[in-house]
Amino acid sequence: MVSGSAADEPSASRRSLLVSLGAGAAGVLRLAGCGSSAPRRSASPQVNWPVGTADEADLLNALLGNEYFAIAAYTAATPLLTGAASRVARQFLGQEVLHADRLIHLIQKAGGAPQRAQASYDLGQPGSAGQLMTLLLAAEHRQIRAYVQAVPQLTSAQLRSTVASILATQARHAALWRLQLGQRPAPTALVTGDE
Amino acid sequence: MSEGGSASLINRRAVLGGALGGLAATAAAPGAWGLAAGASGGDSKQLVVLLGAERRLSATYRRVLAAGVLNVVVAAEVSGFAAQEREHIGALERELLLRGANPQPQAPIPPTTAVPLETQADALGLLLAAENMAETAYLGAMAKLQNPGLVRLAAEILASEAQHWTLLRALQTPQDLAGASPVAFVTP
Numbered sequence: 410m411v412s413g414s415a416a417d418e419p420s421a422s423r424r425s426l427l428v429s430l431g432a433g434a435a436g437v438l439r440l441a442g443c444g445s446s447a448p449r450r451s452a453s454p455q456v457n458w459p460v461g462t463a464d465e466a467d468l469l470n471a472l473l474g475n476e477y478f479a480i481a482a483y484t485a486a487t488p489l490l491t492g493a494a495s496r497v498a499r500q501f502l503g504q505e506v507l508h509a510d511r512l513i514h515l516i517q518k519a520g521g522a523p524q525r526a527q528a529s530y531d532l533g534q535p536g537s538a539g540q541l542m543t544l545l546l547a548a549e550h551r552q553i554r555a556y557v558q559a560v561p562q563l564t565s566a567q568l569r570s571t572v573a574s575i576l577a578t579q580a581r582h583a584a585l586w587r588l589q590l591g592q593r594p595a596p597t598a599l600v601t602g603d604e
Numbered sequence: 605m606s607e608g609g610s611a612s613l614i615n616r617r618a619v620l621g622g623a624l625g626g627l628a629a630t631a632a633a634p635g636a637w638g639l640a641a642g643a644s645g646g647d648s649k650q651l652v653v654l655l656g657a658e659r660r661l662s663a664t665y666r667r668v669l670a671a672g673v674l675n676v677v678v679a680a681e682v683s684g685f686a687a688q689e690r691e692h693i694g695a696l697e698r699e700l701l702l703r704g705a706n707p708q709p710q711a712p713i714p715p716t717t718a719v720p721l722e723t724q725a726d727a728l729g730l731l732l733a734a735e736n737m738a739e740t741a742y743l744g745a746m747a748k749l750q751n752p753g754l755v756r757l758a759a760e761i762l763a764s765e766a767q768h769w770t771l772l773r774a775l776q777t778p779q780d781l782a783g784a785s786p787v788a789f790v791t792p
Contacts, residue, residue, distance in 0.1 A: 496781070496782045497781050497782045497785075500785065501785065503788070504787075504788035507788040507789075508788060553763065556759070557759050557760060557763070558756075560755055560759045561752035561755040561756045561759070566746075566747035566748065567747060569746050569755065570743055570744075570747045571789075573742075573743060573746045573759055573762055574789045574790045574791055575789065576759055576762070576763055577739065577762055577763055577765075577790035578766070578785065578788055578790055579763075580763035580764070580766045580767050581769070581770040581790070582785060584770050584771055585774065585784055585785060588771065589781075595684070595685065595688065595767040595768060597688075598687075598688035598691035598692060598695075598761075598764055599691075599695070599757070599760040599761065599764060600760050600764045600766075
């Protein structure tokens with residue numbers, strides 16, 4: 410079984426990822442890598458992120474849980490991929506970490522307590538590059554479904570736009586993994602995560 | 605956060621000045637789309653804006669495909685995206701009809717002739733800029749739409765446009781797949 414714990418990530422891979430993400434994202438990555446650590450505040454407090462309600466905090470927390478799952482999947486799969494797939498996975502991992510960081514801040518602004526990442530995730534037993542990319546595609550679809558369902562439930566317009574911007578990124582990720590897997594990369598006119 | 609570098613910015617400016625330049629004027633005058641007086645609510649107005657964006661985008665795809673500058677493989681992909689844009693138009697038209705508005709434009713869509721299309725790179729650059737404009741329209745509407753069903757529809761179409769952008773970028777620079785999703789947040 411592939412362990413999804415980011416804490417299990419080889420140190421060489423983490424160093425490489427830290428370099429690619431830049432110093433500003435390093436703290437964010439630590440957050441993702443340590444399931445038992447408390448979420449940290451961003452280094453850019455001057456940003457006026459939207460304020461949500463308690464219900465919206467719960468909704469955002471559910472989205473955060475899916476982001477943690479995706480981060481775990483990318484953390485486990487990236488070192489096992491090679492070539493273009495490895496470069497894509499590394500970049501997407503960085504973007505998922507930034508999504509989680511943004512969600513944490515939104516939850517805190519709404520007065521909620523961000524959930525913590527689990528110590529490990531059941532990611533199945535992917536053995537080949539194709540199986541690893543299938544795992545990552547599944548993680549993206551899981552997120553797309555959640556974001557599509559969440560956006561209409563958000564009452565804050567600004568919050569809705571922020572979450573929609575994350576949804577659009579997840580849709581891009583899914584298209585590229587489908588392309589890498591030799592599948593139709595954009596099979597439907599309406600993207601629901603059930604493609 | 606900008607996407608696509610300076611070449612795309614140039615294309616985007618060209619599109620803003622030409623191919624999609626009429627969008628703002630069209631959106632500011634919903635009467636031009638035959639919006640019924642009784643259906644002039646906020647959601648209907650947003651639907652009109654989105655429909656205008658989709659029609660412009662669809663016209664851009666038609667122009668690119670008619671230019672004959674795409675190779676067979678790229679043309680097949682682009683044709684698929686164009687078909688999905690027509691589905692988006694159909695979905696938005698249905699929603700407008702349900703709200704008692706006439707979704708048909710009273711004036712024809714202006715031709716998209718501002719950007720020369722002599723190479724495949726020109727064509728893909730134009731489509732990337734057009735898709736970016738569509739994403740911007742949907743992100744803007746997301747904050748203004750009230751009906752949850754419409755919000756969801758707009759979200760699903762936004763995600764589709766985002767996929768088109770990424771795949772067009774992958775066709776443009778296949779050696780740099782990671783660059784096809786360059787930012788963590790798709791913003792206007």
